[in-house]
Amino acid sequence: MQRIAARQASWEFRKFRGLRRLYSPAKNTGACLAGNDAGIIPDMPPFDYTPPRYTGPDADEIMRKRREFLSPSMFCFYKKPVNIVHGRMQYLFDDNGRRYLDAFGGIATVNCGHCHPDVVKAIVDQTKSLQHSTILYLNHAIADFAEALASKLPGDLKVVFFTNSGTEANELAMMMARLYTDCHDIISLRNAYHGNASGTMAATAQCSWKFNVVQSGVHHALNPDPYRGLFGADGEKYAHDVQDLIQFGTSGHVAAFISEAIQGVGGIIELAPGYLPAVYNSIRKAGGLCIADEVQSGFARSGSHFWGFEAHGVVPDIVTMAKGIGNGIPLGAVVTTPKVAEVLTRRCYFNTFGGNPVSTAAGHAVLKVIEREKLQENAHVVGSYLKERLNDLKSKHEIIGDVRGRGLMLGVELVTDRHLKTPAKVEILQVMEQMKDMGLLVGKGGFYGNVFRITPPLCFSKEDADFLVDVMDYAMTKL
Secondary structure, three states: OOOOOOOOOOOOOOOHHHHHOOOOOOOOHHHHHHHHHOOOOOOOOOOOOOOOOOOOOOHHHHHHHHHHHOOOOOOOOOOOOOOEEEEEEOEEEEOOOOEEEEOOHHHHOOOOOEOOHHHHHHHHHHHHHOOOOOOOOOOHHHHHHHHHHHOOOOOOOOEEEEEOOHHHHHHHHHHHHHHHHOOOOEEEEOOOOOOOOHHHHHHOOOHHHOOOOOOOOEEEEOOOOOOOOOOOOOHHHHHHHHHHHHHHHOOOOOOEEEEEOEEOOOOOEEOOOOHHHHHHHHHHHOOOEEEEEOOOOOOOOOOOOOOHHHHHOOOOOEEEEOHHHOOOOOOEEEEEOHHHHHHHHHOOOOOOOOOOHHHHHHHHHHHHHHHHOOHHHHHHHHHHHHHHHHHHHHHHOOOEEEEEEEOOEEEEEEEEEOOOOEEOHHHHHHHHHHHHHOOEEOEEEOOOOOEEEEOOOOOOOHHHHHHHHHHHHHHHHOO
């Protein structure tokens, strides 16, 4: 077994709330880029924290057990996968005590930061009091959180159904729309990802995530992708395709339209401006409901708004959420209007773990932390700064084809030819490996697997942003 090295770097440590360094002074961008040209490896921001000694199995032993006892469908990033054993705010630690800057956030999940003390306390306190009973009995945790969650949504969106994941939330939303409209047809987008169960797999539109099983009743419209799409950033032109699908692919009536405001798995693609208002209008004229999938873009991640759909000036009929709702706790939710919610009374709808007191206590704590720590503001300020620096990097490196997204949900697409937009599938792996070796962890996605997904905890600082860009610059310079 590997142990934590005897010598630990001495890092700056302040009380928890000071770790965010919301308005930290920025480094000189030009100096940083020039420094990397000189071959200087960037320094990670100081952080005076020593993780507890790790005494568990090493990476090789864990990998052996995974291969023997876990599904062969599971895969890892990196040639030599990292063995992550501890987390604190925007940082992760491996079994040797090495620190990494987490720019992936558990796939846009750890919004408040790893092991946020307030969230941990809520979980521990509730677990000591009541770990689980059933929603057939009364308990304040689920009711308190539902009330708080409803207060964050516009209009009459105030009835909450708790689930355990985003897939489950989207499955429920699609079923409710079909019941409410007495119609089966649903329209989704090409390049979308909404889950991996039977209904959500039908709504998902990337072959990598679809098995050859029965998937019915979903039509996939042109993706309003400003970078690779047919009509660039003209959202209204893409919206015509939805109207065509209604007229030529359905009876003229539909159950719903489902979309993310920013496609996560699809490569951090923000839908073209003007698209959602036009589509929502067409769907409602056809008797359908509008479903906003906020599994990745919700809970302040976009910075400018609490929910991704708000940036488009629309109000959906159903909102689904997960990931950031629990900061890592398995929790999801569907929020809709009282009128739509009524459809589930036609039969018995029940979920054993949906609304579990520990999960809902965690979710409520997350909402309080986001508000008290002003994490939405931080996502906007730091995210805007990071995007600006990434665009500066684009000016330097031809391999960067596009920088996109908003807040702390950003994408960097790598291409070998900017004119042809040829996906840099091999090069992104090389850059990713080098960045890991320098202490930076990022995600990867997009249909071609050539997009860096940058979705860190919302406590990310400007110093963290500088380190991320400088490390990416250094790695790209070495290609």
